[in-house]
Amino acid sequence: xxxxxxxxxxxxxxxxxxxxxxxxEDHKTTMDSxxxxxxxxxxxxxxxxxxxxxxxxxxxxxxxxxxEKEWNVGFGIADNENYDEYEALxxxxxxxxxxxxxxxxLPFSFYYNTMGENEAAPSSSLNSLKLAAQYSFFVSExxxxxxxxxxxxxxxxxxxxxxxxxxxxxxxxxNPFFIAAKRWxxxxxxxxxxxxxxxxxxxxGATRTSWxxxxxxxxxxxxxxxxxxxxxxxxxxxxxxxxxxxxxxxVGIADNLLVGIVTGIPINRENQRFSSFLRLIYEPGHxxxxx
Numbered sequence: 001x002x003x004x005x006x007x008x009x010x011x012x013x014x015x016x017x018x019x020x021x022x023x024x025e026d027h028k029t030t031m032d033s034x035x036x037x038x039x040x041x042x043x044x045x046x047x048x049x050x051x052x053x054x055x056x057x058x059x060x061x062x063x064x065x066x067x068e069k070e071w072n073v074g075f076g077i078a079d080n081e082n083y084d085e086y087e088a089l090x091x092x093x094x095x096x097x098x099x100x101x102x103x104x105x106l107p108f109s110f111y112y113n114t115m116g117e118n119e120a121a122p123s124s125s126l127n128s129l130k131l132a133a134q135y136s137f138f139v140s141e142x143x144x145x146x147x148x149x150x151x152x153x154x155x156x157x158x159x160x161x162x163x164x165x166x167x168x169x170x171x172x173x174x175n176p177f178f179i180a181a182k183r184w185x186x187x188x189x190x191x192x193x194x195x196x197x198x199x200x201x202x203x204x205g206a207t208r209t210s211w212x213x214x215x216x217x218x219x220x221x222x223x224x225x226x227x228x229x230x231x232x233x234x235x236x237x238x239x240x241x242x243x244x245x246x247x248x249x250x251v252g253i254a255d256n257l258l259v260g261i262v263t264g265i266p267i268n269r270e271n272q273r274f275s276s277f278l279r280l281i282y283e284p285g286h287x288x289x290x291x
Contacts (some may be wrong), residue, residue: 045098046139048146050181051189051218051227054248054260054279058193059134060093060101062146062181068101069094069284076277078264083121086110087277091130099139101150105130123159128173130154144183151176156199171201177212189229191216210237225258226251243267244275256283 047063061068069092076087091105107128111121134150154173158166177195184190193214200207213236218229231246248262257280264275 046141048139048141048144048181048183049220050146050183050191051216051220051229051250052181053191053193053214053216053229053231054250055231055246055262055264055277056193056214056233057091057279058101058148058179059103059132059150059152060095062148062179063136063139064095064099064101064134066095066098067285071282071284072279073282074277074279076262076275078275079273081273082113082115084112084114085122086112099136101134103130103132103134105132123161125159126157128154128156134179146179146181148179149177150179156201167202169202171199174198174200187220187222189216189218189220189227191218208237210235212236224252231262246277250281256285257281258283 045063045065047061047065050062052058052061057072060070072089072091072093074087074089074091078085078087086109088108088110089105091103093101093103095101106126107130108124108126109122110124113121130152131154132150132152134148136146136148138145138147140146152173152175154175155169156171156173158168158170175195175197177193179191179193181189181191193216194212196209196211198207198209213234215232215234216229218227220227226249228249229247231248232243233246234241234243243266245265245267246262247265248260250258250260252258260279260281262277262279264277266273
């Protein structure tokens with residue numbers, strides 16, 4: 001009798017707790033499903049929700065829909081051996097038609113000498129005028145996969161100190177690329193971004209070619225666009241190999257405003273040491289999902 005009493009008591013306590021836990025899990029599932037539905041199924045054409053990297057930023061969302069647009073402002077600092085580098089960027093990206101993203105970016109670099117007058121830091125500059133396009137040629141909601149090809153063209157500019165003394169345009173950078181991304185369930189996301197980067201300098205006609213391979217892994221928080229993740233930015237040039245590991249997180253601070261925080265950890269400290277980067281993302285016209 002005592003044994004049966006204990007069993008009944010346990011069931012009375014456990015069953016409501018189990019039911020409450022199931023309701024919480026069902027609510028999380030519902031939130032994720034609603035958010036994915038808001039991005040993927042509510043509108044046409046097809047689009048898959050992907051977590052996209054914060055440092056090597058995509059031109060526009062994979063599977064972009066006509067009318068989407070976004071402003072980005074970025075700030076960063078890198079600790080080099082002889083000087084500190086401060087970077088800033090302003091970019092605007094938009095989708096004039098379905099699946100096609102366009103971008104205009106102005107990246108700046110400012111340098112501060114940390115080793116005294118005997119060591120010269122590079123001259124500060126507006127690095128280039130960067131124009132880019134990206135087309136998503138494969139979008140499958142069924143397989144939670146997207147693929148895109150794109151091209152970035154940079155018109156390299158001279159340093160601020162040389163304005164009026166030298167040609168404004170110093171060269172071109174040609175950068176075709178390929179992207180493949182997959183969401184494995186409602187939370188886990190992977191993405192690969194790769195392509196050659198060809199630098200052509202006007203003064204001596206020299207060219208320099210490297211190959212970039214950027215792989216990414218992210219975990220998106222339930223029912224939000226917030227995520228934590230990591231980028232592996234790899235560069236191959238002849239026999240040289242460099243990689244920077246970039247842990248990161250993105251947090252929504254308003255319906256149409258997000259902030260991304262990135263830390264850079266180089267695996268081979270030839271020149272650059274640790275770095276950090278902050279990206280503000282403003283999406284005009286973005287609507288909040290009401291759960």
